[in-house]
Amino acid sequence: MDKVALVTGGASGIGAATVTRLHGEGALVAVGDLDMDGARRLSDELGDRVQPFHYDAMDPESITDMVAAVVARFRKLDILHNNAGAVGREDTTVVDTPLAMWESAMNLNARAYFVCSRAALPTMIENGGGVIVNTASSSAFAGQLTQTSYGGSKASIVALTQYIATQYGRQNIRANSVSPGIVVTPALLRVAPQLVESMAPTLLTERLGTPEDIASTVAFLASDEARYITGQNLCVDGGLFAHAPYVSF
Template identity: 30%
Template structure:
């Protein structure tokens, strides 16, 4: 077997993984995917009831999950989260930082309240900074690890009226690359994921017409699923991505690739 041969078995077997924003949506899907990949989970979010329900569900399926209610806006809360993770499992190998503020309602920038803008930055940017600030020392103690920060295609293709959200996600990617440079030689890989339109609670609530409208803007002509984003996170944290750090992986059905053809093209049925 070569030095870089792929191991058999679940991709994250034996790893300890921390997921923030784990109570719903992409965070919850990521937690389930990491458990299926063999990781022991620590679940963090503000919604204590949803968090414990997810932990019970994972445990009921044969996984191992601990729920730790956490507000990433507060350093003491995030510090305690990482300390309890190491206390429960003895180490931290993987972290996916999904906690985010959904941002203010679409509003022209000059009309955005200072409080709404500050909250978007506090959760979606500063919260990720705090998470990494405490996750990285724990990973260094264990000899390395992998971190994925959840960005958005809005960091590359901004959405009008969402100044707080777009600003936070664009800055998050710069911070991700900086941290990757700081710790690459120490064995910690740090990347970002940028999902495009994903069928989470917000689009579910918007209804079928809104879902069709959004899907029509995607070259793949459909919405993505939280599970597809979660699968990308598993790959980024697993052995198949050991030479990947400091980058953003898009999961967007081609949204950022460019403009789709003006006229629909016939589906290819293979070469005859």
């Protein structure tokens, strides 16, 4: 691949799987994360072509500084995978979700992607182009009984992706989003373990998703093989939204 990639939230889950996949494809990979112990462990495991970079997704200045540090280290940036995010336990219904929870979700899951993309785009354009792949969610496309803030923030990421693709496409920038369905990660098992059992019957595949399933999709969208794909959202959800609720039983 011979590209320089930055993966935010790259120390664990989908991010770590994407770092591993992009590294395997030959990219130099920057692991952006608040968890530097995890980022360093992944770097030590994969070798010198993977480097950890500390940042706080809730701090716009920290995001900008991190992107600048990556560019200073590798001299360019070809691929940005905006992936960092979280689900809060207080994120429930519209009435019951605290305003602070809504604001936190928007800042972490939407503002951070905007700031990181804004910091990366000038370098990409100067170097002749680049690719941005944003992690959205199936929660962006259908209402749930809970996770109101998370769904709202992820929907904004899909829109942001389309705006980036539209505004910078003629400067050789491609932007797409990936919307995972149920993906078994440590974060999911920690926050909502009941989802694993309850959601399995609604899928059209024989198994739940893994971080590697999402990583392979990100790697494809970041590659030259996807050079004619931009401004799109790709659902990687085991067929979750391909059918009416009763069809898979």
